Amino acid sequence: MPPLSAAKKPTRYLALSGGVGGAKLVHGLAQVLPAEALMVAVNIGDDFEHLGLSICPDLDTVLYTLAGVVHPQQGWGRADESLGVLDELRRLGGPDWFTLGDRDIALHLLRSQLLAQGLSLSQVSNELARRLGVDVTVLPVSDQRLRTTVYTDQGALAFQDYFVRLRCAPVLRALDFVGAAQARLAPAVRELLTGDDLAGVIVCPSNPYLSLAPMLAIAELRELLRTVAAPVIAVSPIVAGDAIKGPTAKIMRELGVQPQAGIIAELYADFVDAVIVDVADAALADGDTRFDVAATVMKTAEHRAALARHCIALVQRLRS
Template identity: 50%
Template sequence: MKSRVVILSGGIGGAKLALGLYRTLPADALTVVVNTGDDFRHLGLAISPDIDTLVYTLADLADPQRGWGRRDETWSFMAALSTLGGPQWFQLGDGDLAMHVERTRRLADGETLSAVTADIARRLGVRATVLPMSDAPVRTRLRTDAGWLDFQDYFVGRRCEPAVSEIRFDGAADATAAPGVLAALADPDLRAVVIAPSNPYVSIDPILAVPGLRDALADTAAPIVAVSPLIGGAAVKGPTAKMMRELGATASAAEVARRYAGLIDGFVVDTVDADAELPGGIRRIVAPTLMTSLEDRERLGRTVLASAQTCPRTRPATGRGT
């Protein structure tokens, strides 16, 4: 049997590492479990931002400048919508619009999000398995100084400006893992589980909030290695550091590692954070983590895989049989 790797991922940062792993491994050996807490309805369409970023990235269709959406996009739909007084705060390119229309059509016809995602990924030439964390709706909401906000309202509409004091995942308690997620984590040929350098609060925590996911991670015999989303206390992109400070945490790689304590065996920090104090039992792995080029992504992917192979299990045993 082929050795396999599972990565838990949000959008842009996670997609970069997923691509590095995808190009390092046999293409069909990678499974990406994607956050869907960011999903929402806009203009009547079902939008799955993180799934689309992963699929476009692995299909070599992603816009390299924005990090989201399709390369060589056109915007005639948004221009026409503007003349009619339609909302402009969330941009949908013409090519990207086709993804959302097709997803919405198929969901309305009774297909599941995981089935639609798998078929679209296949049609775009992606050989990795891309799985939503759940087929059930789970929605990330944030309590801010502007009131409770849906994630996209906070992230895109308000550009992450409101201060965050609480995060919740509506629907998570009643959700179940999408088909294939738990099986991937229980695969006896699983080589490693990777937690991407995504925002731990709003990209990874929604995945972990789905019942059964934490237990499946605890039970897997494969090593679990996380990659810090912070370099020198700053996020490469997005509100991770700002959000951590607002929630009363120190914006540091060490703080992210403490958040994952008991869940992971190894933690990759950037060279500038080589002296970060990690919780006991977590192996420190020091490597350049800034992924500005394809070579950077492949190199970090190889580092993560090599480190996982020499990283002993340190997280507590559950006694449930692995």
């Protein structure tokens, strides 16, 4: 990491996030930072078109979480949701494998309309955040189309077919991020990464293969993370050899990787300065300066805020 100029006083943080796990830490960061000090760049590899609607699951999860309207048990979708449209769709024999609540459909309808009017996905995300009362800047990592294809023992699958329709049951063999080679960073994300006011980058505890790998497949992002002067830290989604949520551990095993918190330091070795692991994996930090230890399981809003404070303190220590 190049030395930082003592004359500069950077104040803004960039968080890289997938869905549920990332959204929890983003919520914690939003509790402890001023809204103008936080930007969130979100995975778009999960995005797809369904029933004529443009659906962005990870963006929506982050927005719903920050707006305080996310389903508290699921961690995705809307709280107090109704399923009238889905029930009628099922009765009519339509595809019902992807759960769309009535309030959720309203947001997808509005997004689809705004995109059809020529707005970029970043512009649409800014507008949806405003209408949901979210002050934090939440953006797609790119305004260009990027889609994850999953290669499995049942053949090539679109991401949502694998993740939702088949519930990650097929054995994963490889991943491809279609469009990543042509994708450019969202302009505001690039501006923050190349500007003087970036205090640090926080890679949230999202699935490293399904949520963060699509983002890092954008060459521009990975190169800027390698060369940025500000510290880059990551929070491991693996605790005591298993994933806090989701299929991360299963995917690792199928790819021949042992699920362990330390693997995050290897996956991000070319750009990360430190990895925060849970207290259950504290032994990793014994004599290894790559690792820092904190309570990373975020069951409450207080847990999220505490981890966010730890992330910011670690960034500040690395800066010094």
